[in-house]
Structure formats: C-alpha cells, structure tokens
Amino acid sequence: MQNYTYHCHTHALGKYDGRNTAQEMIEQAEKIGFTEIGISNHMCYHPNMIHSNPMNINDINEAIDTYQQIIEEVRQAAAFTKLKVFVGFEVDFFSSKLWRDDFETIMSNIKADYYIGASHVIQTADESIIINPYDVFHHGYPCPENFIAENYHNYWENIVEAIKSGYFSFIAHLDLHKIFRLGIEPEWNNPKRKVIEALTEYKQPFELNTSGWNKSNEQHPHDWMLKELAVRNVPVIISDDAHSIQMLGQHFARAEQLLSDINYTTRWKPNI
Template identity: 45%
Template sequence: MQNFTLHTHNNELRFDGRASAREMLTAAQDKGFTTIGVTNHLIMHKNLHFDAAKEPMFFYDFKKAESAYMRHIEILENLKSDFKINIKIGFETDFFQDKDWRNYFEKMITRLPVDYLIGASHFLKSEDESFIVNIYHLKHLETPLEAEVLKGYVINHLKNIEQAIRSGYFSFMAHLDYCTIFNLAEDSSYDVYKLKIIDALKETGTPFEINTSGYDRIGRPHPAPWMIKELSQNGGLVPVVISDDAHYPERLGNHFDKAEALLKELNYTNRLTVDMLKKPC
C-alpha cells in the first residue's frame, strides 16, 4: 500500500485544516508514513466573491497572498528538524486563466521555495472571470443562479480544469470531478467536458490523484471510477497517486485500501512517486 501522502491541510494562518501543522506531521509520522506533503490552499484572484472575514485564506491582493504563503513555508521549515518523516512543502493551487493572474503567479512561483504544486479548481466562474464563487458558497448567494447560468458556470469550471492541466504548472491534479460533491455535472451532458479533461491528461502526461475523501462524502473517490478506467489502459496512461486530502489527523491515509483495491482491479500500475514531484519553475 502507498506509504506516503501528498495532499494534506492544516490550520496555520487560518487555513482550512482542523489541526495544527505539528499535529498533522506528528500523526503522519505515527502512522508510519515515509513522506507527508503539506499543501494548504493557494487561492487568489481580484474578482473572488467571498466574505473576507470568514475566508481569510482567500486573497484579492496578490502581494498579501504571497506574503502569507512565505510565512506558511517558514512555519513548516522551522518544524522539519523536529521530525524524522520526510516533509514536502507545496500548495493546492486554484488555477485561473486571467492574464493578470497568470503573469503574477508565474513570477511568484519562482520566489516561493516549494517542492511542488497541486492543480485544482474549487470555483464556478463566468467566462471572463468577472464573477467567481467558491462552489461551497453557492448556497450563500443572496440571489440563486438561474439554471442556465449555473450550467454555463459549471461548464466553465470543467474547462478550467482542462486548461490547468495544459498549463504545465502542476505535479499532479486534484479531485478532477470535485463539483459532483455538490450534485453538479452529474448527468451525461457534462461527460464531453470530462472526456476533454481525460484527453488533456493523456496529451500532456500530467499525473492525477484518486482523492479518497469522496468515499465519505458521496460513496466513491474523485474522480469517478469510470474516469479512472478511461486512463487505465496499458497499466495506466499517466501516473496516479492516492490522496486523502486530510484536514484532520485521523483522516490521514483514510480509505487508501479501497483506492488500492480499485487500482488493482483496473490493473493500474503507473504510480506517481515522491521523487517524481517537480519543482515549479
């Protein structure tokens, strides 16, 4: 069974984990993991729709965001000497296509001393990114989105994942069908966009994760098994890694056995290893 975890969170600097960095590192070491990757969220955009008081890990201001990320890295670096477990530092990065975002991000990642980045998308957005809302916050909108508008935003979300893959920024991609947690993009009319995501992985050779948090939320991993099967030919067309997306110490390694069984069933042998992580450049 995979003996490392590369997608974890903590509550330092008011990130959305439910335990301190020290508590998460201690738990991973006690569970016998050889490596833990710490990947709090990197979320910044000038048009984010959110309550700053409730979401301190979201940033309008890119420079403030970078300062927070640097402080977080320093916290982790200062903890390394207290542990025997190999500690990798990264971020789960919400990708955006906006020119200003990409220009700043490409410069920022040359300054952040991180080991790797995970690509992700947690947001619905208009095509021009003038409106961006975290999927989790849809229920808090003062005026609910009309059905056709919502569908267009969901399609934009899926297209954004494809573009994140093609950007080349990331060591691997997180929970490819994250939006299905919220009962979005579940009918077959969205499959064409999911297949484009799969094609982008194949064409770029970008690894992806099986995110086991889905077993608790909707009874299956992310992405759905049919998407994993599409990538499983010849032992796996791109590398795959199992991720717990742990926000609590007790969820480290959660359901790894189920994910391993699924990969065995599909004869998916092409696995992402720690030494395959790439530093941003």
C-alpha cells in the same frame, strides 16, 4: 500500500481550513508509518476573488506574504522529525494571462516544493465573477440566479487549461463538484472526456482522492474515468486530502484495492 500523501491541509495562520497544526499532522504521519508527507494548503488567489471565506486573497503582496509564512510554519515543524516533509500548495488555477502573470510572480517570490492544480470555484469566462459553490451551499453566500448552471462548463475548460499549463505536479479531485450533485448528468461526459484526453496528451499525473468516499460515496474521479485513465497509462497518486490527523491515510487500502481491481499499474511517485 502507498505510505505517503502529498495532499493535506493544516490550520495554517489560524485561518486555513485544516483542523490541526503542521506539527500535529507530521507526528500523526509518523505514527501511521508514512515515510514522507507533503502539506498543501490552499492558494485561492485572484485579483477578482471575493472575501467569501478567509482563505481567499485578492492582493498579490498579501498573497506572497501569507504563502511564505505558511511555508515557514511547515519548515519549522519539519525540523523535529525524521520524516521527509515537503511544502506545496493546492492552487486554484485560472487560465487568464492576468492570473498566470501573478501566479508566476508568487511562485518566484516564495519557496514551495510543488504545486497541485485544482479548481474549487465556478467563474465567468472573463474571470470577473468567481463563486465557490461550497460558500453558496454551506454558508448561504449570495449567488446570482442561474450563475452556476450557466457557468459550470467553465470549470471543465479551466481544468483542461490547468493540465496544459505545465505548472502542476498533479491535478486534484477532477470531479470535485459531484459532492454538490453538480456535473453528474451524462451531458457532462464530453467535457470529462476532454480532460481525460488532455491528461493523456500531456502525461499529466492526477490524484485518486479518497475524501470523495466521505462526501459522495465515490472517490474522485468516477470509476469510469479511472478505467479510461488506466488504459492510457496516466500516472496516478492516492491522496487523502486530509483536513485533520484522523483523515491522514484514510481509505488508502480501499483505494489500493480499486486500483488493483482495474489493473491500474502506472503510479506517480513524487521526485522532489
């Protein structure tokens, strides 16, 4: 069974959305027999990002400063363990040159080990309005009428661009928004197929995210997407997306069973 995760979160700087410190996560990883752990807090940066939650940053200097502090926090905790500990970020990707230039500046100014490509938001094509459905559905953050329906297709187009960008070790929770019942109708199968084609063409690893079993009764991505990716030999890693010590390694046996049932043999092992 896979005995590591490269996708988990801490309560970094007292404002990130994990519930435990890096030290507690590392100690728990050791306790459950992990050989290594990659800690990947959110990188929610964009010049047009609104402050709908404390992790959102729209100032590049604040971003560099914050992310470097998070890295140092993890490296300090890692000094007391025999476990191999890596620091990455789960990055909210945007396809504009504006964002890419800033992201490249951030990457060259911090010393992270890897980056996970993701998107949690829905944005207009010009990235002038960026809305996180989580903030809308869970915190009642105001959202223009019809905004999500009109712009949801940009999520899928953005994921294709994230795959093509070459920035990322793997791509997170492809069908994330099904936890809000978004994108579950058959009309969204075409955009999902485009993502499958891009993952195949770019040999881009992606994750089987087990947290879906807590939130929507299905892992990310859908069974049918996993089967399509299996026959195309796209490398997969199991991620717990743990936000607390109790969630480390959650549902890994079930994930292994699912991969074995569909004869998914191409696994991605980080080589950092």
